[in-house]
Amino acid sequence: MTRLKQQLQWGLCALSCALSAAVLVACGGGGGSAGTATQTPATPAPGASTASVVDGTITGFGSVVINGVRYDDSQAKVAFANSPDAQVAGTLGDLHTGMRVQAELKDGVLQNLVVNFALVGTVGAVDTAGGTLNVFGQTIKTTTTGQLPTVFEGFTSLAQLAVGDLVKVSGTVASDGSITATRIERKAKDGTELFRISGAVQALDTTAKTFTLVGNSSVTVNYADAKLLPTGAVIENGKLVSVVSANAPATSGGKTVLTASAVEVKARKLPDSSDTTVGGPVSDFQSLSSLRIGDVLVDASTATLKDGTTAADVVNGAQALAHGTIKDGAMKADWLKVLKNDTAIKALLIGQITDYVSIANFTLRGTVVDASAATFTKGSAADLAAGAWVQVTGQLTPAGVKATEVAVQPPPADKPERLAGAITAVDATAKTFTLLGTTVKWTDTTKISPDGKSFANLAAGLGVSVEGSYSASTGVFTATSVTVVSTPGTAKTIGFSGIAFNVTAQSLQIGSYTVQITPNTQLQPAGTQLADLVNGSRLSVKATVSGTGTNVTLTAISIELQKPEKDDAGNDYVYLGGLIGDFVSAADFKVGSQKVDASGTGVKFIDGDASKLANGAKVEIKGSVKDGVLVARQVHFMPG
Template identity: 35%
Template structure:
């Protein structure tokens, strides 16, 4: 049967500055920070990377050539950490709406889970990692560091970038890759069944001991979202916490804020969280609603006092290109006019089907030509099936 996810190679981004900066999303009362070249960060974006040619997040093509990159703990990162499906938060300059471009100043990346695969569903549409159910969807990117058949993943240690589905408590994977070199496991989730006597709590079905952790987050209690690092071996059925930090996402004030992800918490249709970021949509236009727990949404607005004040919210359908579409920019290589394929950023592009050519024609394709390709990965995960090829200067 055709498997509902995407198999992809690691796609390098090249030219990304890996400079350690102050914490990307540290709360403050100002209206954005400045980069070393004086550019003011006026834009905040959060979501999975959906394309390259710089990096594409929430439909915006961010120039990352001078960006500072770090993980969620403030540790230095680099281009290899930014892959298709990686969950990121970006501070950038103003968005040019005529081109859909902006300059990325700071990029923070982070996954939800690092741990061993305990089991894989017989239909290969989900797996269990550290007591959490992880769903594989058509848009899930599976790195080629893993076997092609998910049934072979049982027992392997993986890293999962994901969105939380609040309606099911499941993690919806945006990217999965091999992590057999992990020195510690990791889990982001909500504290439940806290037992201060036994010094244990649960995230999903994972029972965690925090007896050896002295520095706990403020207001540590049931319902708090946390990030936990764990020893790689269980003790008496418990995962042993090495550190516990708040998992609440903090957002600086920005003139423009864009979110794409799932509703991870819902108070009502106009007050909810997306990817853990609070949203106030009381004055927003809501398209294709209603907003429900676990819904995929795209939010546009401004960020103020740690909350995105939405002007527009769009509820996305599972087949929406905003979820499943992939966009690549780069130079054509290995053109095969007989098979009607070429390679772009390490991905084989199939242009044999029905598609649109813009600012050129099929006859203009040649090795070395700069193009933009939009499409979806084939069900066998071998090629990007193009729906649009645009020739670029």
């Protein structure tokens, strides 16, 4: 295990990660309870009684999904290896589809999960027709179709990127030096970014201490003053490396030179393990006994070919998954399967809706869903709202999930919960109403507020907040209290955060949301100007929602620019948004699956106080991660 932890600390995975598998799953949604009573059972995770390693692509959230397998994340600790020699702690909410990870498991439960990026740099050229970018001399390939389309954050198409934009790329380095991207994020420049390029060394000059990368002879790396990692590593032609620099390449002596602060040598080697899963494109194929999957040498001569895979399917370029024993960096596979191009990805999302604008535009833990053409197998479109528990099946797209089926689910059973939304039906005789697709029953002891309201006032369209618990045996949510919060026709207000793009003086976009800016929009913090809102900025928005169906307009009430801030340890604060679940106390609750402690005396509460912390409350938390727990510095209660 010591060796495994060392490998994790070195941040192995940016170049040795698997392509995604055929299922995208999220349970726990963007907040609320981490698992519902109707949750689909997880695919059995390997390593039921031993330590194991998984190297691959994140394809789901809540219960983290890697290579199509859902893993219990109740003990998971997340880290980002932005620099090879210094990891930064993150939250489960920081994980997104397409990120590359290496994960350590114990008894099938995630213990440590390290995220890496293959490249961080500024765009030099964009080829929209060819679907490629050029960043610091490396070609970045994207795809909008296939089993795992490239996920875009901070833009929706390559045409929106401009020369000079800062991007972070997750992907696999091919033998020609290009990077096949599974995720590209556009970021705002703040002067603290660390640049990175990755690939195989060529033209090594040990006297001048320079080299270039295969497929990228336009940039020369100078490693004279760089830290070589891991300790004792030697740079050699053909070895995979990841080069980090505090400065972008600059012209020197007639060459474009990247002055490295660190060079991480990738030995194409995973730690020895009898239980390892790898995935990615097949390359260097000689026979079933000699091929590579991702960056791992695989002997599949005695492997079982699964899920209809035939020997003819195992060819260079095919996307594959393999499981077996790693020894001295090579795998002896016991099974192998090829993800065939004619097999469409089925995306499965289970959890609570966190941001709802319309049936064509809502979010489950950072994944945008368009259910405008979906069939409802349980419930109806009228049941959809922020806080609703749903199961979505559909097709993965670069922007999120195009739903084909939606099933409205009940809340978790036999635990205190809060439901909030608009009533869709009332049965006064049975003393029940329907809320978020759930039958809610009131009794003679159920309290109703504010003063002057009675159960006779309940009607379809009325906005209410209900506290109580759901019984799986009866299928009924018994209310202990009902609070009337709005009347039909009242303007709806929502709050959400994300990376801005297409910013103008009149509007901006965050994810799939277009937000109108007016002279009445408040810009925060004090002193913020419209000119400070730029592509790649992280913003928190409150907006009114007008219109119906898919014809909806969002108008910003306030926009908060979230500038990078450091905690006492010198690390950037992290942000986590979503619905509270599993609430025990201010020191013990979850947002999604992430553990949170907001009990500190210095915690700043916005639009509420500690007494407002409860299951179902929508929050955005700023804080620092310590031993896997997000310790809150600020808790902002967000609308709808």
